[in-house]
Amino acid sequence: MKVDLTVNGKNITADVEDRMLLVHFLRDVADLTATNVGCDTTSCGACTVLLDGESVKSCTVLAAQASGHEVTTVEGLAANGQMHPVQRAFHNEHGLQCGFCTPGMVMAIVSLLKENPHPTEEQVRNGLEGNLCRCTGYHNIVRAALAAAEAPAEVSA
């Protein structure tokens, strides 16, 4: 079937199998391989992307369901060569070890901060309940989320 998605601001039209999952569309059709397939069972959050601005697990969405909608992956966050505040906070706070969960963590936090711009530490921890870090590096990930929430929003444009 023909699908028509806007991915990181760019329109992508493709003829795909009806059963194609959004994560495979992003990796294999759009050639955006930052979004990882982790558990493939809606548990780990490694495949988290934004669908119309809200975090979703792209292993549990059909490409067909996303047709006509906007998807943002971690590749789409940086603007004008500048990292997004959440990306910069991960860098500054050492919010990653092996890096596998990082794209999903970053996108989950971008969505969380959009809904709740100044969360408490407990709200950050609850907001990340759908993202697992196999290095168990949660403390610095939570620090990064809290730092991003307090960062001046001078980057975007």
Place this chain on the structure above:
Amino acid sequence: MIPSSFTYQRAGSVEEALSLVAEHGDDAKFLAGGHSLLPLMKLRLAAPEVIIDLGGLHDLSYVSDEGSYIAIGALTRHHDVENSEVLSREVPLLAHAAGQVGDPQIRHRGTIGGSIAHADPASDLPAVLLALDATIVARGAGGEREIGIGEFFQGLFETALEPDELLTEIRVPKPASAAAWSFQKFTQRAIDWAIVGCAVQDGHVALVNMGGTPLRAAAVEAALAGGASPADAAAHAAEGTSAAEDIRATRAYREHLARVLVSRALTEASSRS
């Protein structure tokens, strides 16, 4: 994991959804948020030949105060139930419980109607709506009908919906004392299904994952009506249940958890009211 092949159809209206299901019959499944059905399809536990996507039926996403009850469109997402001001005020049990489903990403996709129609006894909202005495509205070729929640869940993943019917609305009567609620669930990881859960509203007690369907804890309710204390009433929590044994818990452990969680829930509900 990739589901087996199917034909994807997107319904543009309730009428179109009903005519598509009439055309394809048992080979077709409705897809709402997809967070119960797609995982089953990926595991090949379900292999429908036709998927009818309801995602475009935005007019089935609403929460409205109808006086004596709150009407909730079947495609209202858990995220929107959780954040509904009307529900937070009138039925805080439901708003709270919706915020305990899965995780934020799942709540951005999963819908209340999908959760109910899927009828997994380990899901939170079926038991919550049982405690709230909700009414389910379904539309089929023959028109619209109401189904009491007590008759809706007929077995494991089985409901009173006919194959050609679409669940369109959930009606939740306003509780006599909105504050007299509690929701408890015990999980291994934050996003897991409840090993056991319990919803309490105004002396109604419903159990998650203590049988093939969500259950009302009738013996607990009878004890409460007879004046028993929360602790004494909760001792009856496992009566009439038929909990499964699985990788997470034995039946005896689930029965123990039911007594503990019902006791906590009754205590919290009475302290709030």
